[in-house]
Amino acid sequence: MHGIVRRGYCRAMPVTWSDADDEIITGDLTTGLTYRTPAGGAVVVAVAPIGLRDRERGTITFTTSLGFGRKLERMRDDPQVALAYHAREHGFAADPRYVLVQGTASFDAEPDRDMLENVVGPAAERFMGPPARGAFWDRWLRAYYADRVLVTVEVERVTSWPDARCGQPPQVTGAPLPTGMPAPQDPPAKGTGPRIDVTRAARRLRALPHVLLAFPGADGYPVTLPVEVGDDDARGIRLRADMPLPPGGRRAGVLGHRYNAKLIGLESRQHTGWLQVGDDGTATYAPHTATGFKAPAHKTLLLLGNGWLARQGLRRAQREAASARRA
Numbered sequence: 001m002h003g004i005v006r007r008g009y010c011r012a013m014p015v016t017w018s019d020a021d022d023e024i025i026t027g028d029l030t031t032g033l034t035y036r037t038p039a040g041g042a043v044v045v046a047v048a049p050i051g052l053r054d055r056e057r058g059t060i061t062f063t064t065s066l067g068f069g070r071k072l073e074r075m076r077d078d079p080q081v082a083l084a085y086h087a088r089e090h091g092f093a094a095d096p097r098y099v100l101v102q103g104t105a106s107f108d109a110e111p112d113r114d115m116l117e118n119v120v121g122p123a124a125e126r127f128m129g130p131p132a133r134g135a136f137w138d139r140w141l142r143a144y145y146a147d148r149v150l151v152t153v154e155v156e157r158v159t160s161w162p163d164a165r166c167g168q169p170p171q172v173t174g175a176p177l178p179t180g181m182p183a184p185q186d187p188p189a190k191g192t193g194p195r196i197d198v199t200r201a202a203r204r205l206r207a208l209p210h211v212l213l214a215f216p217g218a219d220g221y222p223v224t225l226p227v228e229v230g231d232d233d234a235r236g237i238r239l240r241a242d243m244p245l246p247p248g249g250r251r252a253g254v255l256g257h258r259y260n261a262k263l264i265g266l267e268s269r270q271h272t273g274w275l276q277v278g279d280d281g282t283a284t285y286a287p288h289t290a291t292g293f294k295a296p297a298h299k300t301l302l303l304l305g306n307g308w309l310a311r312q313g314l315r316r317a318q319r320e321a322a323s324a325r326r327a
Contacts, residue, residue, distance in 0.1 A: 184248025265297025
């Protein structure tokens with residue numbers, strides 16, 4: 001990659017990012033979290049980091065409910081992650097730059113009640129407004145609010161582009177970028193072609209304002225980039241990116257999403273699949289799996305849904321943990 005500006009980096013010291021990047025890290029309402037899969041691919045999901053970070057220690061923190069334990073399992077098994085700050089709506093930052101944070105995630109599976117009450121609560125209120133309180137809501141939302149786990153990312157590298165499309169040379173703080181592109185991967189045993197309705201998947205992604213593509217980079221850390229959704233055919237969905245994508249084939253994840261103020265109303269579409277990039281840079285994405293949801297733009301309905309999903313997920317996680325202990 002040519003034209004990269006590299007600021008000073010020492011592996012023995014925490015990574016300290018710029019004021020411009022910090023404004024976005026502390027100001028964005030939502031970001032794309034990417035973690036790796038056991039098969040060598042990547043999954044990207046939307047999380048709300050609510051500005052939690054420690055520049056002196058070089059760490060960024062976000063929370064997730066124990067009820068949504070799959071990503072915790074993945075990060076426990078493979079802690080290399082990325083956070084893509086790509087959207088300015090309904091937050092406090094205005095600069096159009098795209099900021100990609102790569103690092104190593106760690107967490108304690110036991111919720112830290114003091115941290116949740118005295119640090120996470122006020123930070124969340126800045127973005128979301130006052131939480132729902134009362135006998136019913138305290139009980140109903142316990143799995144969503146009180147049983148949240150703090151995930152801390154020790155930052156290895158911060159790469160920021162001055163434009164939201166990543167079309168200009170980036171600045172890099174921390175570990176230098178790998179000198180080469182990641183090597184192509186072996187195709188999956190079940191083949192590389194689409195396994196779901198391509199036209200439907202493409203139509204749903206095109207309807208969403210933010211689409212991210214994620215794949216493991218040459219040094220193992222996930223890379224997450226903004227893309228545009230083009231035409232589709234039997235081979236897959238055309239993706240366009242201003243930054244060159246690695247040639248060859250590889251497992252990759254896609255996230256399309258939209259969200260309203262205070263996250264009251266949001267939609268998310270996630271895929272895992274196979275990315276094929278030709279010698280001419282043409283990128284075709286063959287989706288293999290699809291998940292998604294659409295939350296109502298009504299606060300009471302949204303809280304009822306969040307509480308139900310978190311409670312169901314927490315029960316499932318507890319059953320799986322008990323089964324693992326008996327094995």
